[in-house]
Amino acid sequence: MMLLILLALGLVAVTGTIVVLTREPACQAVTLSVFGLTLSILFMTMQAPDVALSQLAIGTAVVPLMIMLTIQKIGGPR
């Protein structure tokens, strides 16, 4: 179990860094979605299914969708 948590922690740290380093907002919506997924895997391994469910619905679907729609509205990066 500890090994899984370590692995998930590493994934979260790496994907979080990738989200910040992705400068193109449209690509960032996708990396942010992956980051949300790894976070919910981490919460799952940390025995927090309630939080994982919440993070899965919000972090991988709602927030990236709102970011995509905002980019669509403002016409993407110039």
Next chain:
Amino acid sequence: MTTLPYLVAGWLFLVGCYGLVTSRNLVHTVACLTVAQSATYVLLLAVGFRSGATAPVFADVPVGTRVVDPVVQALSLTDIVVSATVTAVLLALTIQIHKRHGTVDPDELRALRD
């Protein structure tokens, strides 16, 4: 291993802040803010973790089983949902700024104000 999860939380916060200060696009800024914010969830859940315990749900395990701390989980799960609506306010502000000024680059916005 004893402090590693806390350090990952600190790393997420710092990386998010780095993204905030170097951002050239307000949409990117908002996404970096959500990364910095997720540090709090990792920190809270790490504080509440107990080795070898199960989730604090007694629907299919007998009462008295060792479980992880439910209080920090309750704190973070409501915050995740509420933070999404706060992110929505920030993105709506970004759309308004773009309508008014035609740009979402913080430095260009500053140049417009001067």
Next chain:
Amino acid sequence: MTHRWRLVLFVVAAPAFAVLFFLAARGLPVFGSEFHPYGDRAVEIATRQRTTANVVSSVNFDQRAIDTLGEEFILFGSVIGTIVLLRPAPEEREVGRRPAGGVLPTTRLAGYLLLPVSVLVGLYVIAHGQLSPGGGFQGGVVLATGWHLLYVAGRYAALRRAAPPTVMEIIESVGAAAFAAVGLAGLVIGGAFLVNFLPVGTFNDLISGGTVPVLNGAVGMAVAAAIVLLLSGFLEQAVVLRRSPEPRVDSSIVARSKEHR
């Protein structure tokens, strides 16, 4: 503050934060320790007195329900703020609605098949919040996102008809008001705001936990309506409204939205 100064400030502040945070982390109980005084008491109360199998729900909707009331009204306030900020500007009008024919038949089929499933899952998650992982917050979000499969299936107009913003606003207000009303009922019946005044039922039954399922339902309504309202505000801005100085923008917008797809 210019870009350079922000970076200088970060370079100075980040190491300071890192050192302080590292020292603070060393002072925390070690990861995975047995020291959880609040958690142990919460588990004790939830399982012995309140018969709520999911202790997280018991903490959220019973033991610390007043926190959740606060969160609920933050949600309410930010939804109102977003709706106000996203209202159409005077120079914008409705143009360039995506033609429904542009969606792949398989995508449409997947949308139609998954729509009832995800709505059902959302309702299940809300209803079983006191027993299994889930509750009003998560179930509300699942319900609202599942609803938007209609948009994935290319039926934006159907989505607007099925969830008119006025109805959603009423549902959201009723949900938030119901939470406060349960709290006031507790004040009248049990002598304290948000006290769990209903009979707690049998452990691990669907009807158990007293006010927990009621508050779960109220929060589920409010959160589902809130997310639908937020997404419909963004969808309206992104898909329907365009700044239109001259009428012929219409065709170019349609062409551009085709390119995007």
